[in-house]
Amino acid sequence: MKHPTTEHISSWLDRETSQEASHQIEGHMAECEKCLEKAHELGTVRKELRELPRVQASLNFDSIRKRVQRRNSWQKVIVPIGIAACVLLMVSAAIPMLIAGPSPILASMSGGVWIEHTPGAGWEEAMKGEAITTGVQIRLAEDGQVDITLSSKYEIRVKGEALMTAEAIRTRGQNGKFVFFLKQGTLLAKTEKEFKGSSLTILTPSAKAKAMGTAFAVQVSSDALPMTWLGVLQGHVEVERLSTASRVPLIGKGSDNRVLVGAGQSTHVRGYAKPTSPDTILDPEWRVLQELYQLGYSTRIVLLVSPTERRVSELMRPCGIYFSEREGHGLSSSLRLAIAWSQDALASGHVESHQKSIRNLKRVIKQQESLHDITLMLFVGAYEYYIDDNEAAIETFRAAIERGRQSSLASLALCAIGMIQEEQGNRVQAEETYWKVLQDYPGSLEQKEARKGIERLSQKI
Amino acid sequence: MESIGVLLKEELVADVQKWLRRAKKGDEASFEQFYLACKSRILNYTYRFIGDYHASEELTQEVFFRAYRGLSRYEERETPLAWIYSIARNLSCNWIRAQRLRRHLSLDAPLRVVDGEKSLSDAIPSKEIGPGERLLKKERLAILQGAILSLDVSYREVVILCDLQGYEYCMAAEILGISTGTVGSRLSRARLKIAKKVKSKLNRSDSGVKEHLR
Numbered sequence: 001m002k003h004p005t006t007e008h009i010s011s012w013l014d015r016e017t018s019q020e021a022s023h024q025i026e027g028h029m030a031e032c033e034k035c036l037e038k039a040h041e042l043g044t045v046r047k048e049l050r051e052l053p054r055v056q057a058s059l060n061f062d063s064i065r066k067r068v069q070r071r072n073s074w075q076k077v078i079v080p081i082g083i084a085a086c087v088l089l090m091v092s093a094a095i096p097m098l099i100a101g102p103s104p105i106l107a108s109m110s111g112g113v114w115i116e117h118t119p120g121a122g123w124e125e126a127m128k129g130e131a132i133t134t135g136v137q138i139r140l141a142e143d144g145q146v147d148i149t150l151s152s153k154y155e156i157r158v159k160g161e162a163l164m165t166a167e168a169i170r171t172r173g174q175n176g177k178f179v180f181f182l183k184q185g186t187l188l189a190k191t192e193k194e195f196k197g198s199s200l201t202i203l204t205p206s207a208k209a210k211a212m213g214t215a216f217a218v219q220v221s222s223d224a225l226p227m228t229w230l231g232v233l234q235g236h237v238e239v240e241r242l243s244t245a246s247r248v249p250l251i252g253k254g255s256d257n258r259v260l261v262g263a264g265q266s267t268h269v270r271g272y273a274k275p276t277s278p279d280t281i282l283d284p285e286w287r288v289l290q291e292l293y294q295l296g297y298s299t300r301i302v303l304l305v306s307p308t309e310r311r312v313s314e315l316m317r318p319c320g321i322y323f324s325e326r327e328g329h330g331l332s333s334s335l336r337l338a339i340a341w342s343q344d345a346l347a348s349g350h351v352e353s354h355q356k357s358i359r360n361l362k363r364v365i366k367q368q369e370s371l372h373d374i375t376l377m378l379f380v381g382a383y384e385y386y387i388d389d390n391e392a393a394i395e396t397f398r399a400a401i402e403r404g405r406q407s408s409l410a411s412l413a414l415c416a417i418g419m420i421q422e423e424q425g426n427r428v429q430a431e432e433t434y435w436k437v438l439q440d441y442p443g444s445l446e447q448k449e450a451r452k453g454i455e456r457l458s459q460k461i
Numbered sequence: 462m463e464s465i466g467v468l469l470k471e472e473l474v475a476d477v478q479k480w481l482r483r484a485k486k487g488d489e490a491s492f493e494q495f496y497l498a499c500k501s502r503i504l505n506y507t508y509r510f511i512g513d514y515h516a517s518e519e520l521t522q523e524v525f526f527r528a529y530r531g532l533s534r535y536e537e538r539e540t541p542l543a544w545i546y547s548i549a550r551n552l553s554c555n556w557i558r559a560q561r562l563r564r565h566l567s568l569d570a571p572l573r574v575v576d577g578e579k580s581l582s583d584a585i586p587s588k589e590i591g592p593g594e595r596l597l598k599k600e601r602l603a604i605l606q607g608a609i610l611s612l613d614v615s616y617r618e619v620v621i622l623c624d625l626q627g628y629e630y631c632m633a634a635e636i637l638g639i640s641t642g643t644v645g646s647r648l649s650r651a652r653l654k655i656a657k658k659v660k661s662k663l664n665r666s667d668s669g670v671k672e673h674l675r
Contacts, residue, residue, distance in 0.1 A: 010649030014623070016630050016641075042649070045656045048605060049624035057504045059518060061493045064526050068489075 004028060009039050013046055103131040103169060103408075104150040104178070112141025127406035129374065136166045140185060150178070154191040154200055157291070161185055161222070167203060179203060184222045188292050190215040191235075204228040207269040208240040215292045216261075231266035231281050233289045239267050239275045303375055303409075309448045312415045315382050338364045342383070354387045362396075374404040378413055390420050411437055411444035418453055431457045477541040485532045492532070496525050499542070502626060503549050509621045510553040511560075512610045520556060524549045543636040550618060557614075601659070608658040616651035623648050 004012075004025045011017045012025045029036045106115075106128055115126040116137040123139065132138075132148055138158065140146060145159040158164050162185020170177045175197040180187070182204050191200055191214055200211045202218050205226040209218060214235025221227045230239055241257045257274055261267050265278035266285055281289065303315065338360040345353040361380050365373050377400035384393035397413040404410055418433035430453065437450035477495055484492035503524055508517035527548055528535075535544055609617060609625075622633040623644065630641040630648075637644070 005649075006653055007646045007649040010652055011630075011645045014630065014645075014648075016645060041656050042652050045652045045659070046624055048601070049609075049620065049652075049655070050627065052509075052602065052605060052625055054501070054505050055508050055514060055517075057501045057518075057521070059500055059504065059521060061496050061525075064496070064522055064529065065489065065493075067526050068529050 003032065003035055006038065006042070009035065010042050010046075013039065013043050103133050103171070104148050104154075104156075104166075105132065106130045107147045107149040107155070109144070109146040111143035111145055113144045113146050114139045127404075129404045129407040131408055132166050132169060134166055134169045138162075138164045138166075150176070154178075154189060156180070156190075157188040158182070159186050159188075162187070177201075182218060182220050184220050184226070186220075186288070187218045188215075188288075189217075190292055203242070204269070206242055207275065208242055210238045210240070212236050212238070215289075217288050217292065219288070225270070228269040229266060229285075230261060230269075231285050231289050232261045232263055233292045234263050236263075237261045239269065241269055241274050303378055309445050312412055312419065312446055312449050315378065315412060315416055316385060316419060317382075334367065335364045351387060354383070358383055358387075358392075374400050374407050374409050374413075377403065378409055378416075381413065381416065385416075385420060390424060394420055408444070411441035411446040414441070415446035415449050415453075418450065422453060422457065427457050474541070481532070481535060481541050484529070485535065492529055495541075499545060500525065503545060506546065506621055506626065507549055507553050509606070509609055509625055510550075510617060511556055512606060516556060520549070520552050524552055527552070540635050542632075543638070546622075546636045547638075554614060601663070604659050604662045605655070607662070608655040611658060612651055612654060616647050616654065619644055619647040620651045620655070624652075 008017060008021065008025060012022055015022075017025065029039060106113075106126055109126060109128060113126040114123040115130065116123050116139075117133075118135050119137070126138065126146065138146060140158060140160065140162040142161050144162070145157065148156045148158070163183040164185070164187065165181040165183070167179040167181045168177060169179075177199050179201045180203070182202055187202060189200060189202065189211060191211055202209045202211070204218060204220045205228070207228045207230070209216070209230055212235055214237055215233040216235075216237050217231050217233075219229045221229075230237060237260075239259050239261055259267055259275045259278055261278045264281060266281045267275045267278050269275045338357065341353075341357040341360045345357040358380060361376065361383075365376050365380070377396055381393045381396035381400065384390075384396055394417050397417045400413045401410045414433060414437050418430050418437065421430035421433055434450040434453040434457075437444070437446050438454075441447070477498065480491040480495040480498075484495065500521060504517060504521045507520045507524070508514055511517055511520070524545065528545055531548075535541075609620060612620065618637060619633060622628045622636060623630065628636070630644045634641045634644045
């Protein structure tokens with residue numbers, strides 16, 4: 001008889017062959033040493049595979065249930081005042097509008113980082129939480145590193161001896177156009193799903209890179225004839241050669257001035273030459289790109305105030321707070337707990353429970369050293385004001401300003417202090433505070449409110 | 462050691478279908494029952510598929526979350542298990558794809574044999590087995606898992622379903638959407654590949670083990 005195939009023997013071991021075929025195979029094996037050995041070999045593997053230990057599932061359904069419940073991305077809204085449920089729904093629907101058009105901010109930094117807010121204004125040490133608007137320049141020392149983030153849209157890391165300018169930061173509604181000019185240094189950029197509809201462009205002295213839903217890195221050497229290297233980790237980046245220093249793309253005959261660099265590829269633009277055709281990246285280049293895995297935006301906490309002059313009165317109404325989290329970048333458990341406390345307190349309405357929840361929130365803020373602090377502190381201040389603990393509210397707002405002088409929320413906190421003082425009848429103090437708003441935060445959204453406050457106070461006298 | 466005799470009983474299939482039908486109408490408790498009945502299967506499937514215990518735990522949760530979210534797309538004529546396994550398969554493949562970029566850096570990096578597995582094999586009866594043999598056993602487990610991971614996905618999934626999870630050819634065929642004949646041929650080739658791999662690995666590391674025995 002012909003030898004049965006390996007497949008037959010294997011199926012026979014599983015009793016998946018017909019009775020007739022099984023008889024044949026068994027008959028053959030009684031005589032054929034070779035096939036018997038084969039069956040033995042396969043049988044051993046089969047047995048061992050079947051005996052591989054199972055891993056135990058300690059998983060439970062709770063986490064899935066929770067995720068299902070808060071599925072639609074924006075998860076929870078705390079609104080400290082008794083807004084009816086229907087209004088609350090409207091608020092949630094209005095959120096994209098309320099938070100529209102924010103600027104990217106300096107999310108974190110280390111080493112030497114300097115910033116020039118407008119050309120010629122002079123260099124200052126950069127602060128966490130500062131907004132990056134058109135014209136802002138950032139300079140980094142050799143040990144410097146800075147992460148710039150626009151909430152859920154993208155994150156950029158600039159490092160090494162670098163010089164970067166925000167050429168154009170335009171936000172319209174949920175979308176925006178962001179152009180950065182990297183004169184020298186290394187830049188890593190990662191865009192998120194929410195980036196769809198927006199555009200991120202990195203200019204270098206010799207090239208223009210347009211990103212499309214992607215993670216990539218750019219390096220610009222400091223040579224006389226600058227060289228741009230660009231490597232892509234995910235997605236595609238369109239790299240265009242620029243004409244000499246004028247930063248105007250060359251739209252010439254043919255498309256050889258432009259290359260599309262895909263994932264795992266890199267290109268070089270030397271001087272003002274054409275970009276090299278994309279090639280597979282080398283090991284040392286991988287090391288640069290690997291850092292992209294560290295980028296990713298974290299929790300997002302937003303005060304429910306509009307970016308208008310009205311925001312101070314909205315804060316003191318008081319406003320709600322809005323937070324979202326992303327898989328893998330959740331809120332810390334202590335913050336989650338504190339928020340749960342506040343929700344309970346708001347439901348029960350007891351002063352003691354309010355105090356307890358405020359204490360909890362404050363403890364969380366104390367523990368954390370993150371960008372959300374100022375936002376959270378403002379929320380707590382408004383909360384304290386809501387339960388008529390005015391002294392505590394002023395103190396909290398002061399602490400918030402202390403933590404984030406450069407934050408766009410600092411003027412808001414200061415103006416809020418003025419309003420509380422005015423309400424308490426401390427006219428002199430209130431007037432002083434309003435003047436401080438005018439002096440310290442020229443161009444802030446609170447200018448108008450502060451001026452109105454000063455007017456009101458002078459009329460009363 | 463517990464072997465994986467998880468041949469699916471008829472009534473369980475009926476139960477699963479019932480749970481999913483109810484869950485589709487919004488009954489969360491039914492979905493939870495479905496989850497409880499299937500989570501271990503899916504965890505073991507993804508674990509063997511990707512070889513990373515912690516990631517497989519996360520993947521398992523993700524599989525059921527996606528299943529829950531996609532309940533409206535689940536059609537009753539489908540075999541419910543085929544449906545949940547296909548989600549697990551897709552997510553596992555995605556995970557592997559994402560990892561490949563990283564693994565690219567060090568192709569020779571030792572395969573991650575998971576804490577869970579180590580402790581499991583440590584806990585396996587030690588009375589009759591001497592330390593040397595235990596080492597062999599542990600090593601064999603690691604080699605087996607490594608061999609599974611070295612297979613192409615199409616072979617890997619057949620081995621996991623038929624040998625590790627004990628499904629009959631027809632069930633595996635239904636889950637994978639291929640014919641029983643294909644299941645049989647892929648399984649035989651996969652077993653052959655694993656046998657070769659184990660043999661070569663054991664030969665290579667024999668000297669080390671012997672040294673240890675001394």
